[in-house]
Amino acid sequence: MKTSAFPIVLLSLLTFASKASTQEPCRYLKSRSGLAGYETGGPYKLEHFQLTKGRTELRAFLWKHWHDHIKGVAEARVGTVDAGNITALYVVQPDSRGDWGIDVELGRPLQPPPCSAFHVDSLVRYPIRKPDEDYPSQTLGPYLPDGKLPQTRLADSEAKDPKYYKLILVKNGKAIGDTI
Secondary structure, eight states: OOOOSHHHHHHHHHHHHTTOOSSOTTHHHHOOGGGTTOEEEEEEEOOTTSOOHHHHHHHHHHHHHHHTTOOEEEEEEEEOSSSOEEEEEEEEEEOTTSOEEEEEEEEOTTSSSSEEEEEEOEEEEEEOSOTTSOSGGGTSOOOOGGGOOOSOOOOTTOOOOGGGEEEEEEETTEEEEEEO
């Protein structure tokens, strides 16, 4: 396991998750029976402070499925020092009104709560200028105080390799958590 900033990200996600849907938390981590017919991706292994194949594949999967309105479920795994091996499950699907979004579930066996869930209604792509440089900015940032979205972003219609952008999870026009 690697030392990481992931626990800080989890704390911000947990704050938001406390306001999550009233549905059973982490129902998809417990059973994927309701996801028949969904395209699947992963499990993707995410490393901290590195731009890995798993991270770029997860970005590509989430962007394609959300942007093109394709039902999909992606699993990512990351090792942490204090929370053990965390599983993140992303379910891309329309809500009861037909609006497309992503249900996110985080499973943490070593740190309470063992599971939390939240919903995001959109994604924003933030450009990476020098993806091959070896420094933490490839997995951290941009810093988004108070959920304010960055002015610099890629247009939804712009075709771009996932090596050259990060995904920002958005709920009600505000960034939540960290970038993917």
